[in-house]
Amino acid sequence: MAGETIITVVGNLTRDPELRTVGSGSTVVNFTIASSTRTFNRNTNQWEDGDTLFVNCSAWDSARTSLASNIANSLAKGMRVIAQGRLTQRSYQAQDGSQRTVIELRVDEIGPALSRATAQVTRQSASSGFNGGQQNGGFGGNNGGYQGGAGYSGGAGYGSNGGYQGGASQQAPAAPNNAPVTDPWQTGDSGSNAFGSYGTSDFGGDSDEPEF
Structure with missing residues (x-):
């Protein structure tokens, strides 16, 4: 505006x-x-x-x-x-x-802010389009590659934990021998949380403003 x-x-x-x-x-x-x-x-x-x-x-x-x-x-x-x-x-x-x-x-x-921390993003579910972790359409999230109602089924090397997934029965071609076993982007720093470590000093008290 x-x-x-x-x-x-x-x-x-x-x-x-x-x-x-x-x-x-x-x-x-x-x-x-x-x-x-x-x-x-x-x-x-x-x-x-x-x-x-x-x-x-x-x-x-x-x-x-x-x-x-x-x-x-x-x-x-x-x-x-x-x-x-x-x-x-x-x-x-x-x-x-x-x-x-x-x-x-x-x-x-x-x-x-990612200057001194890391974060892991989880996309919210939706009925279509880009979906995180959904199997009803669009791009899949952390647990697979392309997901939809048709196409290839199963097959390693096409997604994080699975390949093309759908309703058709055609078998996906075998992954090449040099395909990565795991997705390097799925590996996080061990022993750290999603947002890193922050101080907890209090900068000010709660406001006495009323609710909207």
């Missing part, structure tokens, strides 16, 4: 995302990103943190996406993220009766 202020913020979550359902039945998630500047001090030969910008963020589920639910299920306090969205302003009445106005980031896209 024309005239909107779109920004990108890189920082750490100060708390676990809070998922809730508002009176209208919509699902929203709220969280805060702390973004700090870093400068190099030539006197001490060390990097030092500068001022910290705390950005209150919100995201919503819609008929097309489950953004709010995905954020709550994927991100946690301390994780470093990259978020892009639109700056919005809203007013509310505080518990002491005063009227307050806040500016927050309405998140459109967000994901973990």
Whole structure:
């Protein structure tokens, strides 16, 4: 939409995302990103943190996406993220009766920062198109290659755990002798979680703002 202020913020979550359902039945998630500047001090030969910008963020589920639910299920306090969205302003009445106005980031896209971490992406299921781990159409996810209603069946060397899968009975040709036994992209770092290790220092307390 024309005239909107779109920004990108890189920082750490100060708390676990809070998922809730508002009176209208919509699902929203709220969280805060702390973004700090870093400068190099030539006197001490060390990097030092500068001022910290705390950005209150919100995201919503819609008929097309489950953004709010995905954020709550994927991100946690301390994780470093990259978020892009639109700056919005809203007013509310505080518990002491005063009227307050806040500016927050309405998140459109967000994901973990991979500069110091790794992540494993799981595509959500759908009835057609690109599907993660589904067998009803489109491209398969982690457990196979092409999957559909016709074509080759079985056969090693065509996918992670299987090859072309479908309803036809024609046997797939044998894989060449030099085909890789396993998919190297499926092998992760042993002993590490999906998002790496983060600090858990608290950047700020929960807001006393009322629900939407």
